[in-house]
Amino acid sequence: MSNSDNIAALAGKFGPDFVWGVSTASYQIEGAVDEDGRGRSVWDDFCDTPGAVLNGESGAVACDHYHRFRDDVQLMSELGVDAYRFSISWPRIQPDGSRIEQRGLDFYDRLVDALLEKGIQPSPTLFHWDSPAVFESNGGWQNRAITDRFAEYAHIVSQKLGDRVTRWMTINETNIFTLLGHAIGEHAPGKELGFDALNVAWNLMLAHGKATQAMRANGIKNIGIANNHAPIWPVGGRQEDIDAAGLYDIIYNKVFLDPILRGTWPLAGLIDPEVAEAGDLAIMRQPLDFLGINHYNPQGISAPSEGAPFPFDLVDVPAETHNDFGWPIVPEGFTELLVGLKAEYGDALPPIYITENGGAFNETPDEAGRVRDQRRIDYTHDHLLAIKKAMDADVDVRGYFHWSFMDNFEWAEGYSKRFGLVFVDYETQQRIPKDSFHWYNKVITSQK
């Protein structure tokens, strides 16, 4: 499909009130890790661990956004977005886990004002995985004491920025941080706790609940969380594949939604978190103004192969195309996910914002300096149509934040995966808007 057809198919479909945005996260773009009193984060330590991150890379410089944020906001304004989802670096605000660092708060103060000057809605996430490293000596997210620290941090930040922020998200992807960071150790803090990582999941959701309460006490109104969800597809067709997929659906999706939307724990009696206390579920289930959904692709599951560490195997779903991460491109999975959430949670499901969606497509500038990332355009086009299908089936989706605004530090993959609408030359820090940037701009304009 040509790009003008691509735009024509979307024009006007989402209506003038739909919020169009882009997403990033602090450790992935800011750099300046030693500046203005910032403390160390678990990601600084993880990146220093030999073999943890591809090519030994780190977010020490990343996109140098800390110094270049005004230029980046200018580019966002040219992109025409209504809103910008960024995250706040907890170790900039409380370097040692308690003392408040004014210079850290001032950075986000300036960023919020710069966004508002351009008419862009500031939409911060309080925590996108870079917790202050200092907590680790005390068990980090395994210790429920961190939930009170997090509520205090939410209070500090919301008090400072609450008069100007449009919407808040407490935590990014409780499930990925639990699974990759604490169950299998592929992300910081690199723990391999297996099913014991459910204690971490519990504390994250408790922290979400307490932070929401703390922000409400400051008069904050528009609060949600950014969860990662995927439809889980059995691969193999045997009954044991279907059972394994059912179990994985609980572990990946329901464990992270039932407590916050229903106040229930879907593994009750099977695996109960050791850190649980009476009343926790009621705290987790705070009324939310919206649910943020990050989605990339469906996940395939089969029954465990011999010697597998878990009672399931993660396998590929059938797909004709893949992105440069090897992730399958299956837009219909997005419709299924959204319609399925509505069917499962009904009235308990708050209005939805898509807070991340995109792909690793590693196109680089051609001789003329142009980045022809047609694959990103096609991916985004097809996923937007998939969202629209769900909206037509009565799912209340109010906005879309593309992941990502610009190429950035892709966690354990270092700089090897490019998700941006803007190309970043890490040697020179030059930004080059890709073809997808110009395309997304036209899509946004075509709705108004």
Ligand code: BGC
């Ligand atoms: C995370 C982002 C990450 C993206 C692509 C999401 O799980 O929130 O930080 O860059 O996926 O892997």
